[in-house]
Structure formats: C-alpha cells, structure tokens
Amino acid sequence: MAHPDTRDIPKATVETLHLLFEGILTVLQPGNLLFAFLGCLLGTMIGVLPGIGPAAGIAILIPVTSGMDATGAIIMLAAIYYGVMYGGTITSVLINTPGEAASAVTCLDGYQMAKRGRAGVALSIAAIGSFIGGTFATFGLVFLALPLTGLALAFGPPEIFALLVFGLSLVTGLASKSLVRALIAAIIGMLIAQVGIDPVLGAPRFTFGITELLDGFGIVPVVMGLFGIGELLSSVEARYRNKPTPAVRGLLPSPTDFRASAAPIARGTGLGFVLGLVPGIGTIVPTFLSYALERRLSRTPERFGQGAIEGVAGPETANNASAAASLIPLFTLGIPGSAVTALLLGAFMVKGLTPGPALFVEQPAFVWAIIASLLVGNLILLVLNLPFIPVWVSLLRVPRAIMLSAILCFCILGAYSLNNSTFDVIVMLGFGIVGYLFNKLDIPVAPLVLTLVLTPLLEAALRQSLEMSVGNFMIFVNRPIALGFIVLAIASIALSALNSVRHLRGGGSEI
Amino acid sequence: MRLSRRTLLAGIAGAALASAIGSGPAAAQSWPEPGRTITAIVPFTAGGGTDAFARRITPKMSEALGVPIEVVNRPGASSQIGMTELANAAPDGYTIGFQIFPTSLAYLDPERQSAYTRDSFTPIGPAFVVESVLAVRTDSQFETLGQLVEHATANPGVLTAATPGVLSTGHLAAIGFEQATGVDFALVNFQGGGPSVTATLGGHVAVGFFAMNELLPQLESRGGQLRALAVLSDQDNPYEVPTAVSQGFDVPSYAPDVGIVAPAGIPAEAQAALSEALKAALEDPEIIAAAADTGNSIGWESPEDYTARWIEAEERYAPLIELAKQ
Known part of the structure; x- marks a missing residue:
C-alpha cells in the first residue's frame, strides 16, 4: 500500500513548517483574521448561553458562512467551536450551570472557587489551560497527523470498550468522601442511560410509550438540571442562612496557582489529545477523566470539590486538546469523531472539499490555513477572554433575587431551544430536583453524569466486540491495547479498594 | 435547533450578521414562509454516505426554496430513532427527513414496535441510489x-x-x-x-x-x-x-435507495414546493457532477412515482427482513 504522497508529509518537517507558515500568512490576512475573531466572539456568546453547545452553535451559524470563501468559512466555524468550548466554562464557574456539557465537570471546583471569591482565577486558569491544550494539540495535528491516524484506527470496538471500562473505574475519583455514595450515583446514571431505543437491535427500553424517551434522556438537559437548577434550589434555601457573598480576591492566578496548575495542564493536554483521536468518544469523557485523574494523583484529594484549582485546570485543558485532536481523523480519513467535526465535514463538502486521505495532497493551502487558524484562534481567544474576566466576575455582584430569576430563565430558554420541546424543559426541571436531593443527601452528581455519557458507548462497543468474537470474551484479553486498559482498570479498582480499607481502619471516613 | 434559537442568536449576533443570515432569494410562493428554517433529519451518523449526500443536496434545495435547511443527525437503531422523530414532527413541511430502502422498511418487522408505517409519511421524492x-x-x-x-x-x-x-x-x-x-x-x-x-x-x-x-x-x-x-x-x-x-457469483442487486419524506398530512403546497426544490437540486449540474464523483446515481421522480417505488421495495425486502431476524 504505497501512497508516497501522503506518507511523505510527516517526514518532511521542513516542508511542513513551510506549509504551516504559509497557512499562518493566509490566516493573518485581514479578512480571515476578522472571521477568526468574529467566530471566537460568537462562539463565546453561544457558550455562555446554557444549553446551546458547540454542535448547535455551529449548525446555527453555518448559513452565515454560506457566502464566504471556503477558507474564511471554515476558519470562522473552527473559531466558533473553540469559542463555545471556552464560553461554556464561564457559566460553570459563575453560576454552576454548564454552558455546554463538556464544561459540566468544571462546576465541581470552578463554582466552589467562585464561592470563595476566586472566580477570576478560575476563569483565567481555564483560559490559559485551554490555550495551552489547544495549541499543543494543534502542533500534534501538524507534525503527527498521519502517524496518529494509525493510532486512531487501532481502536476497534474491543479497545474502545476496555478504554471505557478504565474510564468507569476512575469513577471513584469523582467521589467526594464516600465511595458508596459515588457508586450509587454512578449506577443511577447507568440505569438512566438504559432508557431509549436499544442501540444494536432497535427495541425500545423503559420508554413507557413516551415517544420523547425513544432517544433517551438528553445529556444537556440532565446536566443543566443536576448542576444549575439543583444549585439554584439549594441557594434559595441558603438565603435564609444569611451567608454573605465573598469579596472577590484577585483576578489573576498567583504563582502558587500556576505551580499547582502546571502538571494538571500538561496531563490534561496529553489525555485530551489521545482521547480526542479515538473516534466517537466526544469531548465530555476526557474532561471527566482528567478530573478523576487529577483527584487520584493529588496528595490532597480532599480539596477537590472545595475549590481546587487543579480540578479546573486539568479538565478545561483536556477539553480543548481533545477538540483539536478530533480534527485529525476528520482531516486524514474524512471520518468525523463527533457531532461538531461532522458539521465541519458538512461545511467542507458544501465548499466542494472532500476530507480524506487525498485532502492533504490535493488541497494543501486550504488544509494548512485551517490548521494555522486553530493556532491563531487559540491566541485570539486568550486575548479576547482575559480582559473580559473582570466583567464576568462583576456579574456575581448582581443582587441574588435578580440573578436567580435570570438563571432560571436562561436555563429554561436553553433547554427549550435544544429541540423546541417542552419535554427537555421538564427533564431539566426534574433532574434539578434530583440534583437538589443529591445535594441534601450528600451524593455527588458527577458520577451520574459520567456513567450517563459512558454507558451507551460502552454498550455498543461491548456488543460489537462480542459479535466480532462470536461471543468469546477472550477478545478483551487477546488484544494488547484492550488488555492494557483492562489491567489499568483492575489496578485502579484495586487501589481505590485498598484506600477505602485504609480509611476504614483509620476510622477517618465513612465508606 | 429551529426557529427560536436562530431568533435568539440573530439578536445577539447583532444587526450586521442578522442581515447576512436572512439572505437568499425572496420566496414568492406561500410556502415556505420567509425566515423559517427547514430541519432535515438524517437518521444516521454524520460522515456516512446518506449524511454526506444529504449535506450536498440540501443547500441546493434551500436555494430553490429561499429558506435555510438545517441537517440534523438522529442516528441509532438503524434509522428508527430518526424516522420516529420525523413521523412525530409537526406536519407543516418544516421538518423533512431522509430515508433509505430497505433500512427504513424495518417497520415491516412487528418486533421492532415501530411507531410508524408508510402511511405515517408524505412522500417527497427519491434522492439517490448507491451500489x-x-x-x-x-x-x-x-x-x-x-x-x-x-x-x-x-x-x-x-x-x-x-x-x-x-x-x-x-x-x-x-x-x-x-x-x-x-x-x-x-x-x-x-x-x-x-x-x-x-x-x-x-x-x-x-x-x-x-x-x-x-x-x-x-x-x-x-x-x-x-x-x-x-x-x-x-x-x-x-x-x-x-x-x-x-x-461468477449470482448475487442479487442490493442498492440502498435514499429518498426524502415528510410527516403525513403536510399541506399540499408544501409537498409540491419540496418536490420542486428536490427536482431543482437533482438537476443542478454541480449535484450531477458530485453524484458521479461520490458514487451516487440520481434521478428525480414525482411523489406518486416514489410511492410506487416504496411499495415495490416493501414487497422485495419483506422476505429478507424475515431472514435477518434469524
């Protein structure tokens, strides 16, 4: 299978740099720069609105780009993608309501930081982490796209299943202090994920004749309810306890914050990049895994959930790194790994470009302009967002009565706009009550969200693997990558079991 | 992903962009209303063949109709999820969808508990056939x-x-x-x-x-x-x-046959306008060239002819669907 044209590109580093440089020059043309800027700005706004995520944002704005040339249009759409990913963080930190699902995990510590007057620091570190993650992942795309395509292809159903099992084993990393409570939440999440049409055979499960349930519970209304509405209910109650809003202490991270964040940002970049390559994983899973990983690795895991900056830095970085890495299978194979890259693929094709093995050879100027735009877009986003942080933080001074009503309005509006359906609003409000009850019972909501996202992927991968092996479970042991993840999963479970026992003996924690 | 969000965002995006969003030829006919968006459900994952060609055809249909068409992917259960959503969508013509014979014919199998049959849809016309x-x-x-x-x-x-x-x-x-x-x-x-x-x-x-x-x-x-x-x-x-x-292998022909349908009971003028728009799209030289280049063959048919084709597909595939269950 000699394809010298495509195979030679990664080796010719000098030529790569030359092409990248030309790409940067293309992006720096005033028109394209303006599109990148507008995309970042619009994307941030869409991200701030709860409910509307990157896929919906891009879908809405594709018509705006219809009159533009291909390069300008794709630059703008990619910038919107990045903008949304960052914008979603803002509401997670300020009001505990993720603007899009991938920012949900940022609520855990970002919002706690805001409660302690460190909203500015949380937003800054998220912006910086996003910049670093996005930039390094883009460099990975530049120099390693073609070899990494092989890695992406190495992930068949058994590998994806094993990877997801490992992801599930990290769920204990999302436990606040009680493992059992985290597992309760995780299992409820798995059960909720069973609702809907069976993904392999097509039989309806637990739908009780309700058509809207055929598609299962939408992840976005569930997350908005659990975090946003749940917190809203709790804080209405808290009003009577007369807790003063803390003064804002500093907007920029201190040297201590930077030291604490450096390793999580580095790990978040790596984790996000690798998971971004695997088709079908999406951007939510990397953020949760990064959070769980940071908590596992931390010497002071008890600070997580109490405003640990590592819990913001890692996931926010992973989120953007995986977004950039997910473009690799799109460019090199023409196979989109997520809803967002699928929309970009659609936009490519509307412009008469067919992503696939031949794209790098046939349309080098275009491809490199897009890649360069990712670098420039990341920089624009950083420059755009850092000065805005004081403005966002000042929102916290809005009187509580007005703020709570506004949050409720935005959540309802956002949930309704997902499918123009009141059903999503009901789901969100229902899960708001669940979130409130979980809060009261001290059950963490994050494990529920993680299993809700993972379970459908897990089920499809398991069933496809067993179809491949004609029912033989050894398929997960005979394949090296799958075996590796299974071993990691077992080690992870063993370690946390050991820790629990140690805690029990010490009597320091309830199980 | 329909009107309210567009309206909401148009407001946010500001006047400069709002003017760009609504551009396109002014619609002279009574359907579609200017400013509405048509949602086209692709009941398969993005990046598959149906999705790819749907995303090529819909901009051309959009040009002919003068309103934007937004493609949304509703994959799962061999198109049953998306088709169910389509069958239950408001019958106003603003939601259409792509179906593939024989996949969409899964309603012939009672075990699938399909919420729809052929009668649940208004035929618009065939889009393309693939080998x-x-x-x-x-x-x-x-x-x-x-x-x-x-x-x-x-x-x-x-x-x-x-x-x-x-x-x-x-x-x-x-x-x-x-x-x-x-x-x-x-x-x-x-x-x-x-x-x-x-x-x-x-x-x-x-x-x-x-x-x-x-x-x-x-x-x-x-x-x-x-x-x-x-x-x-x-x-x-x-x-x-x-x-x-x-x-030397006598294997029958199995060609996925993709067409456009809407929920049953859409206004006749909407059906006519969509059928005309589909015709315009399929006769567009760009689409004809793209079809040959991407492995699709195209040819417009009236909604009536498409219904006949549908009935023929039901008869041909029913025995195979029986076999697939075993």
Missing part, C-alpha cells in the same frame, strides 16, 4: 471475490464482516450474499457507515459491506486503504469495480 460494495483492507490476503468465498466456505463462521447496522442495506446485502454463495460470516453490526468504514480500515474486521459513496474516498485507486472486491449489482459502474455476477 453495495464488498471491500477488504489493501493488505488483505483476498485479491478477488473468488478467494474470499473459497476461504469463507472452508472456515464457516470465522471471517468477520462489518455492516453499518442491523437491517441496514449492508446487513441485508450481507445476508443475501451469504444465502447466494453459501458462506457464513460473523456479522458485526456498527452504528452507521462511518464507524464500519473506520473498523475495516483499522483491520478489526476481515471484510465490510459498504455503500459505494461511503467507500469511494477510501478506495485504493483514490489513495485510500481499502480494496473493493465486488459490486453487488447487475450493472457496471464507473469506478471499475467488477460486479459479483461477472466473477
């Missing part, structure tokens, strides 16, 4: 269909074969192929054409049953990593892939 192709990775030991069949016959139930999903055309084609040649594959049903192509590229399955449009960019002759062994058709194709029949 079914059997392909392997370029480093596979199989150079010809004969070698594959010989190996599969000697080792029944061992060779894995990817399909794009239960009751997808690829799945029914695989079953039809097994029946005609007497071989027995271990069928692996993915969720859409994109994932099944990825799995075959990755070497996770021995062979794959694909639609030509999904396979084309990955073909050896186009710089890709897959080798087409045979087209399951009685007609020659422009991509120089030999037919199964020409290699």
Whole structure:
C-alpha cells in the first residue's frame, strides 16, 4: 500500500513548517483574521448561553458562512467551536450551570472557587489551560497527523470498550468522601442511560410509550438540571442562612496557582489529545477523566470539590486538546469523531472539499490555513477572554433575587431551544430536583453524569466486540491495547479498594 | 435547533450578521414562509454516505426554496430513532427527513414496535441510489471475490464482516450474499457507515459491506486503504469495480435507495414546493457532477412515482427482513 504522497508529509518537517507558515500568512490576512475573531466572539456568546453547545452553535451559524470563501468559512466555524468550548466554562464557574456539557465537570471546583471569591482565577486558569491544550494539540495535528491516524484506527470496538471500562473505574475519583455514595450515583446514571431505543437491535427500553424517551434522556438537559437548577434550589434555601457573598480576591492566578496548575495542564493536554483521536468518544469523557485523574494523583484529594484549582485546570485543558485532536481523523480519513467535526465535514463538502486521505495532497493551502487558524484562534481567544474576566466576575455582584430569576430563565430558554420541546424543559426541571436531593443527601452528581455519557458507548462497543468474537470474551484479553486498559482498570479498582480499607481502619471516613 | 434559537442568536449576533443570515432569494410562493428554517433529519451518523449526500443536496434545495435547511443527525437503531422523530414532527413541511430502502422498511418487522408505517409519511421524492460494495483492507490476503468465498466456505463462521447496522442495506446485502454463495460470516453490526468504514480500515474486521459513496474516498485507486472486491449489482459502474455476477457469483442487486419524506398530512403546497426544490437540486449540474464523483446515481421522480417505488421495495425486502431476524 504505497501512497508516497501522503506518507511523505510527516517526514518532511521542513516542508511542513513551510506549509504551516504559509497557512499562518493566509490566516493573518485581514479578512480571515476578522472571521477568526468574529467566530471566537460568537462562539463565546453561544457558550455562555446554557444549553446551546458547540454542535448547535455551529449548525446555527453555518448559513452565515454560506457566502464566504471556503477558507474564511471554515476558519470562522473552527473559531466558533473553540469559542463555545471556552464560553461554556464561564457559566460553570459563575453560576454552576454548564454552558455546554463538556464544561459540566468544571462546576465541581470552578463554582466552589467562585464561592470563595476566586472566580477570576478560575476563569483565567481555564483560559490559559485551554490555550495551552489547544495549541499543543494543534502542533500534534501538524507534525503527527498521519502517524496518529494509525493510532486512531487501532481502536476497534474491543479497545474502545476496555478504554471505557478504565474510564468507569476512575469513577471513584469523582467521589467526594464516600465511595458508596459515588457508586450509587454512578449506577443511577447507568440505569438512566438504559432508557431509549436499544442501540444494536432497535427495541425500545423503559420508554413507557413516551415517544420523547425513544432517544433517551438528553445529556444537556440532565446536566443543566443536576448542576444549575439543583444549585439554584439549594441557594434559595441558603438565603435564609444569611451567608454573605465573598469579596472577590484577585483576578489573576498567583504563582502558587500556576505551580499547582502546571502538571494538571500538561496531563490534561496529553489525555485530551489521545482521547480526542479515538473516534466517537466526544469531548465530555476526557474532561471527566482528567478530573478523576487529577483527584487520584493529588496528595490532597480532599480539596477537590472545595475549590481546587487543579480540578479546573486539568479538565478545561483536556477539553480543548481533545477538540483539536478530533480534527485529525476528520482531516486524514474524512471520518468525523463527533457531532461538531461532522458539521465541519458538512461545511467542507458544501465548499466542494472532500476530507480524506487525498485532502492533504490535493488541497494543501486550504488544509494548512485551517490548521494555522486553530493556532491563531487559540491566541485570539486568550486575548479576547482575559480582559473580559473582570466583567464576568462583576456579574456575581448582581443582587441574588435578580440573578436567580435570570438563571432560571436562561436555563429554561436553553433547554427549550435544544429541540423546541417542552419535554427537555421538564427533564431539566426534574433532574434539578434530583440534583437538589443529591445535594441534601450528600451524593455527588458527577458520577451520574459520567456513567450517563459512558454507558451507551460502552454498550455498543461491548456488543460489537462480542459479535466480532462470536461471543468469546477472550477478545478483551487477546488484544494488547484492550488488555492494557483492562489491567489499568483492575489496578485502579484495586487501589481505590485498598484506600477505602485504609480509611476504614483509620476510622477517618465513612465508606 | 429551529426557529427560536436562530431568533435568539440573530439578536445577539447583532444587526450586521442578522442581515447576512436572512439572505437568499425572496420566496414568492406561500410556502415556505420567509425566515423559517427547514430541519432535515438524517437518521444516521454524520460522515456516512446518506449524511454526506444529504449535506450536498440540501443547500441546493434551500436555494430553490429561499429558506435555510438545517441537517440534523438522529442516528441509532438503524434509522428508527430518526424516522420516529420525523413521523412525530409537526406536519407543516418544516421538518423533512431522509430515508433509505430497505433500512427504513424495518417497520415491516412487528418486533421492532415501530411507531410508524408508510402511511405515517408524505412522500417527497427519491434522492439517490448507491451500489453495495464488498471491500477488504489493501493488505488483505483476498485479491478477488473468488478467494474470499473459497476461504469463507472452508472456515464457516470465522471471517468477520462489518455492516453499518442491523437491517441496514449492508446487513441485508450481507445476508443475501451469504444465502447466494453459501458462506457464513460473523456479522458485526456498527452504528452507521462511518464507524464500519473506520473498523475495516483499522483491520478489526476481515471484510465490510459498504455503500459505494461511503467507500469511494477510501478506495485504493483514490489513495485510500481499502480494496473493493465486488459490486453487488447487475450493472457496471464507473469506478471499475467488477460486479459479483461477472466473477461468477449470482448475487442479487442490493442498492440502498435514499429518498426524502415528510410527516403525513403536510399541506399540499408544501409537498409540491419540496418536490420542486428536490427536482431543482437533482438537476443542478454541480449535484450531477458530485453524484458521479461520490458514487451516487440520481434521478428525480414525482411523489406518486416514489410511492410506487416504496411499495415495490416493501414487497422485495419483506422476505429478507424475515431472514435477518434469524
């Protein structure tokens, strides 16, 4: 299978740099720069609105780009993608309501930081982490796209299943202090994920004749309810306890914050990049895994959930790194790994470009302009967002009565706009009550969200693997990558079991 | 993803962009209302063949209608999720969808508990037809269909074969192929054409049953990593892939047949306008060229002719759907 044209590109580093440089020059043309800027700005706004995520944002704005040339249009759409990913963080930190699902995990510590007057620091570190993650992942795309395509292809159903099992084993990393409570939440999440049409055979499960349930519970209304509405209910109650809003202490991270964040940002970049390559994983899973990983690795895991900056830095970085890495299978194979890259693929094709093995050879100027735009877009986003942080933080001074009503309005509006359906609003409000009850019972909501996202992927991968092996479970042991993840999963479970026992003996924690 | 969000965002985006959003030829007819958005449901994953060509046709239909058409993917359960959503959508013509024969005919199987039948939809017209192709990775030991069949016959139930999903055309084609040649594959049903192509590229399955449009960019002759062994058709194709029949295997033709439908009971003027827009799109030189380049054959038909085609497909595929359950 000699394809010298495509195979030679990664080796010719000098030529790569030359092409990248030309790409940067293309992006720096005033028109394209303006599109990148507008995309970042619009994307941030869409991200701030709860409910509307990157896929919906891009879908809405594709018509705006219809009159533009291909390069300008794709630059703008990619910038919107990045903008949304960052914008979603803002509401997670300020009001505990993720603007899009991938920012949900940022609520855990970002919002706690805001409660302690460190909203500015949380937003800054998220912006910086996003910049670093996005930039390094883009460099990975530049120099390693073609070899990494092989890695992406190495992930068949058994590998994806094993990877997801490992992801599930990290769920204990999302436990606040009680493992059992985290597992309760995780299992409820798995059960909720069973609702809907069976993904392999097509039989309806637990739908009780309700058509809207055929598609299962939408992840976005569930997350908005659990975090946003749940917190809203709790804080209405808290009003009577007369807790003063803390003064804002500093907007920029201190040297201590930077030291604490450096390793999580580095790990978040790596984790996000690798998971971004695997088709079908999406951007939510990397953020949760990064959070769980940071908590596992931390010497002071008890600070997580109490405003640990590592819990913001890692996931926010992973989120953007995986977004950039997910473009690799799109460019090199023409196979989109997520809803967002699928929309970009659609936009490519509307412009008469067919992503696939031949794209790098046939349309080098275009491809490199897009890649360069990712670098420039990341920089624009950083420059755009850092000065805005004081403005966002000042929102916290809005009187509580007005703020709570506004949050409720935005959540309802956002949930309704997902499918123009009141059903999503009901789901969100229902899960708001669940979130409130979980809060009261001290059950963490994050494990529920993680299993809700993972379970459908897990089920499809398991069933496809067993179809491949004609029912033989050894398929997960005979394949090296799958075996590796299974071993990691077992080690992870063993370690946390050991820790629990140690805690029990010490009597320091309830199980 | 419809009106309210657009309105909301148009307001936020500011006047400069708002003017750009609404651009396009002014609609003279009473349907569609200017400023509305049509949602086109693709009941398969993004990146599959149906999705790819739907995203090419809809901008042309949008031009003809003067309102934007937004493609949304509602994959899962071999199109049943998306088709159910379409059948239950408001019958105002602002939600349309793409269906594939034979996949969408799964309602013929009572076990699927489909919430719809043919009567649940208003036909608009056929969009395109694709050939079914059997392909392997370029480093596979199989150079010809004969070698594959010989190996599969000697080792029944061992060779894995990817399909794009239960009751997808690829799945029914695989079953039809097994029946005609007497071989027995271990069928692996993915969720859409994109994932099944990825799995075959990755070497996770021995062979794959694909639609030509999904396979084309990955073909050896186009710089890709897959080798087409045979087209399951009685007609020659422009991509120089030999037919199964020409290699001595009497396999019937299985071609995914994609069309556009709307929920039952949409206004007659909406049906007429959509049918006209589809005609304009299919006669567009760009679309004709793109169809040939991407492995699709196109030809417009009236809603009435499309209904006849639908009934014929029901009769042809009902026995195979019975077999697929076993």
